[in-house]
Amino acid sequence: MTEIEIPxxxxxxxxxxxxxxxxxxxxxxxxxxxxxxxxxxxxxxxAELLVAHATAEEETVYPTLRRARxxxxxxxxxxxxxxxxxxxxxxxxxxxxxxDTQKYDDALEDLxxxxxxxxxxxxxxILNPAREDVSLERREELGIAxxxxxxxxxxxxxxxEQQVAALLEEAVAEGxxxxxxxxxxxxxxxxxAKQEAKAVEEAAKxxxxx
Numbered sequence: 001m002t003e004i005e006i007p008x009x010x011x012x013x014x015x016x017x018x019x020x021x022x023x024x025x026x027x028x029x030x031x032x033x034x035x036x037x038x039x040x041x042x043x044x045x046x047a048e049l050l051v052a053h054a055t056a057e058e059e060t061v062y063p064t065l066r067r068a069r070x071x072x073x074x075x076x077x078x079x080x081x082x083x084x085x086x087x088x089x090x091x092x093x094x095x096x097x098x099x100d101t102q103k104y105d106d107a108l109e110d111l112x113x114x115x116x117x118x119x120x121x122x123x124x125x126i127l128n129p130a131r132e133d134v135s136l137e138r139r140e141e142l143g144i145a146x147x148x149x150x151x152x153x154x155x156x157x158x159x160x161e162q163q164v165a166a167l168l169e170e171a172v173a174e175g176x177x178x179x180x181x182x183x184x185x186x187x188x189x190x191x192x193a194k195q196e197a198k199a200v201e202e203a204a205k206x207x208x209x210x
Contacts, residue, residue, distance in 0.1 A: 047159035
């Protein structure tokens with residue numbers, strides 16, 4: 001496997017550094033989709049970055065922004081919940097054996113969906129308010145703290161299948177994410193609702209076509 005080196009900056013405006021990681025998520029997801037790349041290396045790098053990025057955010061960024069009243073406690077909790085959803089999707093991705101199977105492709109699609117959703121929402125509801133309410137000097141101080149923790153986790157190795165499974169168990173135990181049986185029931189309800197909605201749309205199309 002060819003190792004993909006993840007950039008490890010040590011300073012900068014925390015908001016801009018977070019945005020750079022969001023862009024790197026997209027790059028690694030794209031590499032993981034391609035069939036002419038080392039998909040396994042892309043998967044490993046993506047997993048490490050996702051875990052290091054989110055863990056460092058929860059430990060340094062979110063609490064600081066909440067204390068500065070740039071975000072609310074609800075927004076902090078919602079960000080943590082979305083991180084847990086990414087962890088769940090990441091575990092399924094890591095558990096897909098091989099990189100040339102339908103299970104791999106499906107797990108990658110699910111992971112991309114939750115990662116892109118979180119990046120978009122975080123940029124709008126957390127980063128934008130922080131840009132307005134927190135001084136550049138403070139953001140640069142926070143950038144050092146966040147990057148120090150992020151880089152430390154990357155150096156240690158933080159996203160083996162076992163480590164990600166432990167993070168998911170911790171999220172459930174802390175109530176950040178509902179237990180698996182409840183999530184499966186909720187997913188089944190969502191799937192049924194989607195099927196019913198699709199049936200309604202198809203019937204409407206047939207009626208319109210005469």
